[in-house]
Every structure is written in C-alpha cells, then in structure tokens.
Amino acid sequence: MTYSRGASAYGRGANAYARVGVESGVMSANPHQLIVMLFDGAQAAIRAARIHMQSGNIGEKGKSISKALDIINNGLAAALDQEKGGEIAERLGSLYEYIVRLLLAANLRNDEESLDQAEKLLEDIASAWREIGQQQSA
Numbered sequence: 001m002t003y004s005r006g007a008s009a010y011g012r013g014a015n016a017y018a019r020v021g022v023e024s025g026v027m028s029a030n031p032h033q034l035i036v037m038l039f040d041g042a043q044a045a046i047r048a049a050r051i052h053m054q055s056g057n058i059g060e061k062g063k064s065i066s067k068a069l070d071i072i073n074n075g076l077a078a079a080l081d082q083e084k085g086g087e088i089a090e091r092l093g094s095l096y097e098y099i100v101r102l103l104l105a106a107n108l109r110n111d112e113e114s115l116d117q118a119e120k121l122l123e124d125i126a127s128a129w130r131e132i133g134q135q136q137s138a
Contacts, residue, residue, distance in 0.1 A: 032133050038075040039126035042068045046103070046119045053110055065107045068118075072096050072103075095121065 029037060049064035077096040080089040099118045106114035 032129070032136065035076070035079060036126065036129050036133065038071050038079075039122055039129065042071040042076070043119055043122055043126070045071065046115055046122070049106070050112060050115050053106075053112060053115070058110075061110075062107060065103050069100060069103055072100055092125070095125070 045064045045068035049061050049068065052058075052061035052064055073096075077093060080093050080096075082089050082093075085092070099121050102114045102118040102121075105111055106118065
C-alpha cells in the first residue's frame with residue numbers, strides 16, 4: 001500500500017467517523033437543538049465560502065454558498081410555523097430571504113462584505129436561539 005492510498009483511506013475513515021458523530025448528534029437532539037445545528041452548519045458553510053473566495057477557488061466558494069443557501073431555505077425557513085409563530089415567524093422568514101439575497105450577491109460579485117453581513121445576521125439569530133435553549137434548560 002502506498003502512502004497516498006493510505007492517506008486516502010484515512011481520509012475516508014475520518015469522514016465516515018465525522019458523519020457518524022453528526023448523525024448521532026442529530027438523532028439525540030431535540031427540535032430546538034436541531035435548529036441550532038442548522039445555524040452552525042450555515043455559518044460553517046459561509047466561513048468556508050470566505051476562505052475559498054479569498055484563495056480564488058470559485059468552484060468551492062460556489063459549493064459552500066450553495067450549502068449555506070440549502071440550509072437556510074430547506075432547513076431554517078422550512079421549519080418556520082406561520083400559524084403558531086405568527087409575526088415572529090413572518091419576520092424571521094423575511095430575514096432569511098434577505099440573508100439568501102446577500103449570499104447570492106456574495107457569490108455573484110465575490111463580495112466578502114455580503115458574506116460578513118449574512119454571517120452576522122445568522123449569528124445574531126443563532127445566539128438568541130442558544131439563549132432560549134439555556135433558559136429552557138434552567
């Protein structure tokens with residue numbers, strides 16, 4: 001076995017281990033924790049997009065932004081309950097739409113400032129979610 005094949009096997013094993021860890025976390029999480037995990041995933045994708053943008057890796061930047069968009073559209077926005085959430089759900093939905101527009105602009109124009117704004121808005125909402133979770137556990 002050559003070194004490169006060994007390193008490749010190690011990488012696959014590490015990725016599989018990471019997937020099991022994430023899947024275990026998802027399986028044991030309550031709905032509130034799942035939303036926090038979605039925020040964490042979107043923010044991680046935005047950070048990766050920034051790194052790829054700075055290094056000129058356009059393809060990977062696009063993949064990272066697409067991942068963040070998917071989490072926001074099909075995770076966070078889809079989880080909003082308009083009936084029970086009322087005005088708060090409506091405002092969060094509008095905020096998610098704005099964040100999506102920021103990410104699309106960042107991708108189209110290689111605009112790091114739009115990435116920063118999107119990440120800051122997500123962090124503001126995520127920190128509120130985390131605080132609610134801490135209050136519920138206390």
